[in-house]
Amino acid sequence: MVHTHTVGLIGHTGNIGKQILKHLIKPYEDGKLNIIILHRAGSDLSSVPKGIETRQVDISKPVDVALLVGINTLVTAVAFEVMGNTVNLVDAFAKSPDAVTFIPSYYSAAWSEADIAIPQMAVVNQHFLPPIQKAKEAGVGVTIVHSGLFSEYLFVIPFVGASLKDNTIQANAAMLEKTFPIITHEYLGAGIAQLVTNPPETIKDKSYSFIEYQVKGQGLVEAFEAVNGSKPTIIDFTEKDYEEGLNNPMGPIGTLYKAHWSTGELVYPNETKPEGITSKSLVELAKIYK
Ligand SMILES: NC(=O)c1ccc[n+]([C@@H]2O[C@H](COP(=O)([O-])OP(=O)(O)OC[C@H]3O[C@@H](n4cnc5c(N)ncnc54)[C@H](OP(=O)(O)O)[C@@H]3O)[C@@H](O)[C@H]2O)c1
Known part of the structure; x- marks a missing residue:
């Protein structure tokens, strides 16, 4: 061959x-x-x-x-x-x-x-x-x-301040309205x-x-609620959190994801979709990490 x-x-x-x-x-x-x-x-x-x-x-x-x-x-x-x-x-x-x-x-x-x-x-x-x-x-x-963002970095590792186990999501008002990329x-x-x-x-x-999922912060809130059976606690993401986050042990990348999520500036050139992959719903995906 x-x-x-x-x-x-x-x-x-x-x-x-x-x-x-x-x-x-x-x-x-x-x-x-x-x-x-x-x-x-x-x-x-x-x-x-x-x-x-x-x-x-x-x-x-x-x-x-x-x-x-x-x-x-x-x-x-x-x-x-x-x-x-x-x-x-x-x-x-x-x-x-x-x-x-x-x-x-x-x-x-x-x-x-x-x-x-x-x-x-x-x-x-x-x-x-x-x-x-x-x-x-x-x-x-x-x-x-x-x-x-790899899905376990959203649901399990509190890389961007979310934790399914603790039922918490860090997001300000803008982030609830803007989409976040997950894969x-x-x-x-x-x-x-x-x-x-x-x-x-x-x-x-x-x-x-x-990018497999482009989910508004509000969509994440709903997925967490569907999986946990109660509304997640929403922790604000402020300018002060940005400054502190750049210096935190999880490193600055998680903080930059949040900063750009809140301004709608996460850049993804030339988005491409693989053929033949059937994605779960966000709730079904989240359940894997429960
Ligand atoms: N977007 C996101 O959310 C996100 C999150 C995490 C990572 N990333 C990026 O994705 C990349 C891949 O992440 P991943 O989670 O797939 O990585 P991973 O599972 O940690 O990668 C492990 C692989 O690296 C190999 N490896 C480790 N040390 C090596 C060495 N000294 N020489 C040769 N091979 C070595 C391992 O080989 P052995 O089998 O020999 O151990 C294994 O095949 C990362 O580099 C990072 O930039 C992105």
Whole structure:
């Protein structure tokens, strides 16, 4: 069977990576692409179907170009903490004759230059930005994938101040009227898999966004009430909360999500919908986390 291009994937066991791999299998079997799995020593390879090539790599240090040869689209879906290390992967990828485009493990809203310049963002920027900068400097394509907030960061982890368990939502009056973007791992993984099934040249140097649910704050309130059987407590989000939130241990990103939610300025370029994914209702989704 002739495969037209090769997708490299690192992070195949992660929340997003495992969904990317799952949704790449069909196009692989249909001969639309080849897959190479990059993984660290000790990674569980049991989910990788027989016949798919695996290559061990240590991204904490310079990477041998030979490990990237043959890959045209390089998808990274690694843990946030090691995202900065993918700079070593990108450096080697850029030297491969087969390299076309690199997808950073970004999967967040499109933060503006002003957002990135906020001093408290420095700790985030050190993970987010170097791989993208490296790819641009080295002349390899970059395909940035933006994403809504992962659903567990809304319902379980109080990343934006909501907690299904405590039945609380942090939102000011504007946020109750404006929409907030949410996504499940499967929806994003399917979206990325379908994106990289396209010829690499066609997705090179472009941005895409995946959002599964666009829900007004009031809609969240109703979903929490439907799941918990009582109205959630709404905690105001004020200017003071914004200032304090930038410095809180959950980091500034959750605070920026709220700030832009309240002004309707969460940016998602080129929104794309994966085919063949049936989303649950928001209430059914929330019930999973109850
Ligand atoms: N929009 C949102 O709400 C949101 C929320 C969270 C994260 N994100 C973004 O999404 C990205 C992916 O998140 P995720 O939750 O899917 O990540 P995750 O589940 O934490 O990723 C784990 C994956 O990273 C791999 N990994 C960890 N350390 C590694 C290393 N040193 N070398 C190679 N591979 C390593 C793991 O491999 P092993 O199998 O070897 O352990 C595993 O495959 C993050 O980078 C972050 O930017 C967005």
